[in-house]
Amino acid sequence: MATQTTNYQCPACTGPLKFSAKSGKLECEYCDSSFEVKDIEQYYAEKEARAAAEAAEEAKNPGADTANWDDSDIQGQWEEGQMRSFSCPSCGAELICDANTAASACPYCGNPTVIPGRFSGQLKPDYVIPFRLEKNDAIAALKKHYKGKVFLPGTFLAENTIEKIQGVYVPFWLYDGEAHGNMAFHTHRTRLYRQGDKEITETSHFLVERSGSVSFEKIPVDASTKMPDEYMESIEPFDYGAMKAFSTAYLPGFLADKYDLEQEDGNRRADQRCKETLEQLLRETVVGYDACVTHSSNIRLRRGKVHYALLPVWMLSVRWNNESYLFAINGQTGKTAGNLPISYGKVAAMFAGLSLPFSLLAYLLSQVLG
């Protein structure tokens, strides 16, 4: 009577495993790995159990990765005449403010000529984090950012129009969600020792697997194409403890940017950050090895709610030496982001000023040790 046979694949390289009568183990002829029969049976039993559990999960939540974000919490639209709109003819930014506030210059490009327009039909935010920093605090933060930067050209500070800094509520999509998945790593541990006149290196190779999940709340992705994403990410995080339900009472005196990036377009960045975080956290659980290389990664996302919020940012756009420099200050924490211009003359002077004495010292040291 024919009996069923099971052919196992090598976990390391997926080559066929063959039973060796000499060693009593299952051996892979491709990568020379060898396993006890019971270990392989247990490994594959656990793998099948995990696959079955994931299949059951998929059946409950079909196509979880491709499910749309839940935007049911997002409020309706603005009331007619509630807000004023301004557009910048230079960079195309579209700003809004309350009826009693006027925009004097574009906070993105510094253009002083902004054109008022009609504003209607936009989504109203769910949340707002009010400004905690006053204008003077923002100016002080920016001056602190300039301080101690030895390569900053002197004329940049002299010509800087720091008083033109403006407070802007930047629109953000805030994503909730969960990432779960598994990763596999090839790792090894090395032992080096001496035996007589021989130096012996023993390397033990392992296949390491990790599975897990992590939940996220309100990952911010800025909803304005005018606002460079890296600037907003550089001034994170915002303290969500101070987040309030949206009210126009927080707007007077400040501009607000209109969102022009739909939440379906913003979720790509949120997805990427979720995946990267789970991969980092799983990788950190692999300890006790001399080297670790990622073999495979399978991360799935379960999308939750998306919210629309306005977050406070002090902004200044400076034009110097035919280049534009943008500075952003977290209107809540004071964290500042902005690339500064560099005086190449000062760089060369520092390099020469260090190289010459160091080289002389090196020459003298080589003569003494010679």
Added chain:
Amino acid sequence: MKQNFKLLSLVLAFLLLLATPVSASQGWEPGIYVNDQAGLLTSDECSALNSYAQALSEQYDCGIYIMTVWDFTTFGYGSDVFEATWKLYHSNLLGYGSGNDGLILLLSMAERNYALFVYGQAEYAFDSYGQILLEDAFLDNFRNNDWYGGFSDYLSTGESMLSMADRGEPVRKDTGPQTGVFILIAVLLSALITGIFWAQMRNVRRKSGARAYVTGGGLNLTHRTDLFLRKTRTVRHIPKSSSSGSGGGGGRSGGGGSGRSGKF
């Protein structure tokens, strides 16, 4: 009684003679530059080497000597071959000129020790680097029991180094490559410091991950497996030194001069 006293005096005198480490037992006569007490050389070899050494010494006004003994410790100059050598050099008033300038190479056969002692103005021609070069010239010969060859190399290499020193160009270590490396390190250090200040001018960058927004206690690890695959073993033979077990020389100083000593 008188006879006993005479006998006792004779015995005491004999013992005193044995205990005194004097140049008489070292046999260093004037005009001798090669003192082969261990009998390693034939008389012709000894004579040829002696003539060569004498010619060099007179030409460069710097004594160049060779001595072989069975066991340097019998001189009573201590158990260190280098110390014994410089004491021997000074006690026999070797060297040329008022400064007793010269150098001596001593071989002690009992434990196969050697010592090279350089004194006075001879240190101008044979600094620490020059002594290593001189040592390299004869040491391999002695390890192969080629005594005449080793002493010939000692004298011929010594001659070329004395000649260069005489021209005002003594042999010195080429520090060019070393200096180049040191200066390169200095320049790289300068670039690193400059780079640190440069990096301060740029602080706008994308964030990796979203750890600040993780909730629910962080990572929920549901499965972990560390599966041993295989062990590989690499064996490397550590090459022995070319001296077949004997150690190389080491730099020494003492007796007002410098030199090297070791085993061959």
